[in-house]
Amino acid sequence: MNHGPSGLSVAVPSTALFTDHYELTMLRAALRAGTAHRHSVFEVFTRRLPEGRRYGVVAGTGRVLDAIANFRFEQDQLEFLDRTGVVDGPTLQWLAEYRFTGDVHGYPEGEVYFPGSPILRVTGTFAECVLLETVVLSVLNHDSAVAAAASRMAIAARGRSLIEMGARRTHELAAVAASRAAFIGGFDTTSNLAAGYRHGIPTVGTSAHAFTLLHDTERDAFRAQVDSLGRGTTLLVDTYDVAEAVRAAVEIAGPELGAVRIDSGDLLLVAHRVRRQLDELGARDTRIVVTSDLDEYAIASLAAAPVDAYGVGTQLVTGSGHPTCSMVYKLVARAGGEAPDTPLVPVAKKSAGGKLSIGGVKWGARPAGPDGVPTTEIVGTGPVPEELAGDLIQVELVRGGEIVGAEPPSAARKRHREALERLPLSAGQLSRGEPVLLTEYR
Amino acid sequence: MNHGPSGLSVAVPSTALFTDHYELTMLRAALRAGTAHRHSVFEVFTRRLPEGRRYGVVAGTGRVLDAIANFRFEQDQLEFLDRTGVVDGPTLQWLAEYRFTGDVHGYPEGEVYFPGSPILRVTGTFAECVLLETVVLSVLNHDSAVAAAASRMAIAARGRSLIEMGARRTHELAAVAASRAAFIGGFDTTSNLAAGYRHGIPTVGTSAHAFTLLHDTERDAFRAQVDSLGRGTTLLVDTYDVAEAVRAAVEIAGPELGAVRIDSGDLLLVAHRVRRQLDELGARDTRIVVTSDLDEYAIASLAAAPVDAYGVGTQLVTGSGHPTCSMVYKLVARAGGEAPDTPLVPVAKKSAGGKLSIGGVKWGARPAGPDGVPTTEIVGTGPVPEELAGDLIQVELVRGGEIVGAEPPSAARKRHREALERLPLSAGQLSRGEPVLLTEYR
Numbered sequence: 001m002n003h004g005p006s007g008l009s010v011a012v013p014s015t016a017l018f019t020d021h022y023e024l025t026m027l028r029a030a031l032r033a034g035t036a037h038r039h040s041v042f043e044v045f046t047r048r049l050p051e052g053r054r055y056g057v058v059a060g061t062g063r064v065l066d067a068i069a070n071f072r073f074e075q076d077q078l079e080f081l082d083r084t085g086v087v088d089g090p091t092l093q094w095l096a097e098y099r100f101t102g103d104v105h106g107y108p109e110g111e112v113y114f115p116g117s118p119i120l121r122v123t124g125t126f127a128e129c130v131l132l133e134t135v136v137l138s139v140l141n142h143d144s145a146v147a148a149a150a151s152r153m154a155i156a157a158r159g160r161s162l163i164e165m166g167a168r169r170t171h172e173l174a175a176v177a178a179s180r181a182a183f184i185g186g187f188d189t190t191s192n193l194a195a196g197y198r199h200g201i202p203t204v205g206t207s208a209h210a211f212t213l214l215h216d217t218e219r220d221a222f223r224a225q226v227d228s229l230g231r232g233t234t235l236l237v238d239t240y241d242v243a244e245a246v247r248a249a250v251e252i253a254g255p256e257l258g259a260v261r262i263d264s265g266d267l268l269l270v271a272h273r274v275r276r277q278l279d280e281l282g283a284r285d286t287r288i289v290v291t292s293d294l295d296e297y298a299i300a301s302l303a304a305a306p307v308d309a310y311g312v313g314t315q316l317v318t319g320s321g322h323p324t325c326s327m328v329y330k331l332v333a334r335a336g337g338e339a340p341d342t343p344l345v346p347v348a349k350k351s352a353g354g355k356l357s358i359g360g361v362k363w364g365a366r367p368a369g370p371d372g373v374p375t376t377e378i379v380g381t382g383p384v385p386e387e388l389a390g391d392l393i394q395v396e397l398v399r400g401g402e403i404v405g406a407e408p409p410s411a412a413r414k415r416h417r418e419a420l421e422r423l424p425l426s427a428g429q430l431s432r433g434e435p436v437l438l439t440e441y442r
Numbered sequence: 443m444n445h446g447p448s449g450l451s452v453a454v455p456s457t458a459l460f461t462d463h464y465e466l467t468m469l470r471a472a473l474r475a476g477t478a479h480r481h482s483v484f485e486v487f488t489r490r491l492p493e494g495r496r497y498g499v500v501a502g503t504g505r506v507l508d509a510i511a512n513f514r515f516e517q518d519q520l521e522f523l524d525r526t527g528v529v530d531g532p533t534l535q536w537l538a539e540y541r542f543t544g545d546v547h548g549y550p551e552g553e554v555y556f557p558g559s560p561i562l563r564v565t566g567t568f569a570e571c572v573l574l575e576t577v578v579l580s581v582l583n584h585d586s587a588v589a590a591a592a593s594r595m596a597i598a599a600r601g602r603s604l605i606e607m608g609a610r611r612t613h614e615l616a617a618v619a620a621s622r623a624a625f626i627g628g629f630d631t632t633s634n635l636a637a638g639y640r641h642g643i644p645t646v647g648t649s650a651h652a653f654t655l656l657h658d659t660e661r662d663a664f665r666a667q668v669d670s671l672g673r674g675t676t677l678l679v680d681t682y683d684v685a686e687a688v689r690a691a692v693e694i695a696g697p698e699l700g701a702v703r704i705d706s707g708d709l710l711l712v713a714h715r716v717r718r719q720l721d722e723l724g725a726r727d728t729r730i731v732v733t734s735d736l737d738e739y740a741i742a743s744l745a746a747a748p749v750d751a752y753g754v755g756t757q758l759v760t761g762s763g764h765p766t767c768s769m770v771y772k773l774v775a776r777a778g779g780e781a782p783d784t785p786l787v788p789v790a791k792k793s794a795g796g797k798l799s800i801g802g803v804k805w806g807a808r809p810a811g812p813d814g815v816p817t818t819e820i821v822g823t824g825p826v827p828e829e830l831a832g833d834l835i836q837v838e839l840v841r842g843g844e845i846v847g848a849e850p851p852s853a854a855r856k857r858h859r860e861a862l863e864r865l866p867l868s869a870g871q872l873s874r875g876e877p878v879l880l881t882e883y884r
Contacts, residue, residue: 015614017635017636017639018609018614018615018617018618018634018635018636019609019634019635019636020607020609020610020633020634020635020647021633021634021635021638021645021646021647022633022647022648022649022650023647023650024635024647025647025648025649025667025670025671026648026649026650026652026653028670028671029649029653029666029667029669029670029671030653030656030666031670032666032669032670033657033662033665033666033669033670035656035657035666038656040656042652067614077639080635080638080639081635084638084645086635086645088670126652126656130652133610133650133652134609134610134614135614137610137611138609138610138611138612138613138614138617139613139614141610141611141612142612142613142614142616143613165462167460167461167462167576167580168462168575168576168579168580168583168771169579169580169583169766170580170583170584170613170616170765170766171580171581171584171585171612171613171615171616171619171620172457172460172509172576172577172580172581172584173460173613173615173616174584174612174613174615174616175460175580176460177613178613191462191463191464192460192461192462192463193459193460193461193462193463193466193522193523193528194459194460194461196463196522196526197459197519197522203463203526203528204463205462205463205464205465205466205467206464206467206468207464207467207468207471208464208465208468208575209772209773209791210468210484210568210572210575210772210773211468211471211472213773213776213789213790213791214472214477214480214482214568214773214776214789215475215477216778220475223475224471224472224474224475224477225471227471227474227475228467228470228471228473228474228475228530229467229470229471238791238793239791239792239793240791240792240793241793242793264793265793314766314768317766318765318766319765323612323760323761323765324611324612324756324759324760326756329610330651330652331651331652331655331656334655334656336658347655347656348655349651349655349680349681349682350681350682351680351681351682351683351684351706351707
């Protein structure tokens with residue numbers, strides 16, 4: 001493993017340093033003050049959806065669970081914290097033993113959320129919970145932003161195949177998480193090999209313009225590709241002249257040619273021309289893949305075009321205009337002393353400058369309305385009213401430090417599709433709008 | 443190390459799978475066709491700057507060098523590629539031996555760039571160069587986007603201290619790279635402990651609202667913090683009433699109080715009030731740090747406010763509206779056969795649909811104009827004209843597979859400051875504009 005001064009970020013041995021400096025100085029001061037072990041509840045929520053968005057998508061929960069499991073301070077990390085004076089001796093000792101022993105509840109991955117939804121609740125001592133703030137928010141804010149964009153693109157694609165191919169447009173490891181989030185949001189495959197390796201997302205890909213340019217002629221390149229990858233491959237037809245390339249492609253691969261890919265030009269026009277040409281050449285089953293700077297609006301505008309699959313890069317991995325969510329991790333209740341069973345007191349910031357929050361441990365419920373469709377997201381504190389007991393959204397994720405909510409990304413993907421189907425129909429509109437459920441506080 | 447199906451992305455043992463599937467299928471087909479070892483040149487450039495931006499900032503070069511050094515296929519990665527059928531037997535064998543043995547030249551890290559600038563040039567066989575495309579672009583597109591935002595913020599801050607604190611708003615490892623890029627762009631410190639650990643960026647931080655809320659009173663919290671972190675600490679004064687908090691802060695820490703932090707409200711107004719109050723209380727040296735949803739425009743608007751330091755999060759790590767660059771990695775020349783010394787032939791995509799590029803190996807030069815200030819970025823192919831020999835921008839980064847261009851982030855930071863100083867004055871305007879240098883092709 002490489003720990004060099006400009007080392008690529010692949011070798012960080014635990015998640016413990018994905019943490020803001022102030023989490024450790026708060027711990028240090030609280031340990032000294034005798035307040036660090038007060039029983040505490042932190043909640044993740046957002047005050048608003050990105051401008052114009054109608055729902056949010058919870059993604060990253062599985063990665064949060066892994067981050068918690070891997071959150072331990074190793075020897076060289078402790079030495080770093082000691083050498084740089086971030087913490088004092090007693091804090092170092094405490095960190096060396098650190099394992100999260102508390103509980104986590106939350107909206108399950110793939111579920112939708114609205115302003116105020118209690119997306120995640122972390123319960124334990126102040127000390128053990130406060131340390132998790134930064135990495136929990138990093139994961140949820142990033143992954144949920146990508147999943148929300150993916151979900152809108154999946155709506156726009158109306159069942160046509162969606163390929164995530166944004167690796168080159170985002171940080172190399174953010175790209176792996178983005179593939180996973182896109183899959184949860186409704187994408188089918190990814191170009192990213194690490195996402196296949198780490199998360200089991202199916203990977204696809206055949207060739208780029210460089211492959212055509214490497215060869216003396218386009219026909220040489222097509223023959224080389226078909227020889228190696230078979231007639232079912234996808235040939236890229238826009239390096240020189242599209243019509244000539246399509247003719248050569250079918251001549252070389254025969255009508256069994258899997259697909260052609262178009263990566264530039266007026267996709268609507270070109271797709272129609274290519275479809276007609278393929279059909280005339282007898283390649284009726286050859287599919288058309290388009291891949292040029294697509295977003296949900298471009299995908300929607302191609303609904304009438306003879307396109308079989310969309311490859312999406314930049315706009316997907318950058319959240320289609322909203323590269324992050326505004327989720328925060330707030331202390332909402334804590335005990336008045338360190339003794340076990342000291343009762344919890346709700347707490348909240350109260351200054352005049354905004355960023356207000358509501359104290360107290362919250363639950364979220366989404367009851368169906370008279371026609372079976374919910375109209376409100378109910379966020380409450382205190383006992384759950386009996387009539388809402390069946391509509392609660394949170395599930396148990398960590399119990400006494402043990403991960404109990406792990407599941408494969410495919411489970412979250414399925415849950416997201418089902419969650420979308422239960423929302424009011426207006427959730428599927430791509431135009432800017434208000435959240436489709438009103439948040440009602442109880 | 444954790445390789446679980448939803449494992450957090452910290453344990454990928456090499457950079458080889460941060461790669462799009464099609465790079466490997468191109469390799470597979472080229473190996474079979476006998477074209478894989480044609481001598482080739484790939485170049486990284488961008489066709490345009492983000493809308494309205496006047497210059498770009500090269501960042502990530504140091505991480506690219508590490509990515510190349512760590513690009514090797516390990517046993518479990520090869521097994522994955524075999525099991526999933528991405529490559530065939532001969533390709534697997536070739537990958538098992540893979541080490542980059544070619545050359546890399548490029549604009550040094552921290553340098554500015556313009557449309558068409560040959561930011562990076564990778565030379566070797568097609569096979570060894572094509573594999574690097576995805577990870578090279580991931581690193582440069584991400585890091586350069588953050589550095590460009592940081593550079594504009596540094597201009598706006600006019601020498602006041604800048605703290606990067608966006609970890610919670612981006613992927614946990616993107617955050618580490620973002621801290622590094624922000625430092626190169628002109629930031630002074632970061633909240634991100636992993637950025638301190640991995641890249642040596644100075645880390646800072648004291649406390650959040652949760653720390654105040656943990657304690658029975660704000661005064662208890664302030665006392666606990668000062669007891670542990672000393673009078674030089676920064677107290678957060680906007681949990682309840684700002685004026686009351688400032689009074690308590692100076693009472694508890696004395697006039698030696700290091701700083702107060704304001705994280706909400708009308709920062710211009712509040713900063714003026716707090717400065718007046720601190721001065722009246724005799725705390726004339728106590729600094730004011732502001733940290734609420736800042737970007738370069740908000741920073742500029744606080745130029746007249748008595749603010750000593752800015753903490754910037756979301757807008758910095760998301761590139762202030764431009765979370766990625768549009769850098770591409772294109773084959774620009776290759777030999778007509780596999781024999782060594784076969785001459786290079788310039789190549790370029792030529793279809794009517796756009797995304798055109800210029801074939802041939804390029805150099806970039808930035809000669810000073812009559813008044814000492816450059817007006818053009820000259821991008822040429824072929825021999826360098828004698829009068830430009832002293833103005834070439836590219837440097838040697840990798841020679842025969844060996845890294846020769848490694849340097850600490852501080853060197854890139856210094857270079858960026860100097861590069862900015864040499865640009866026309868209009869580079870420092872935050873308003874939307876054209877690139878300050880025109881690209882001239884020779």
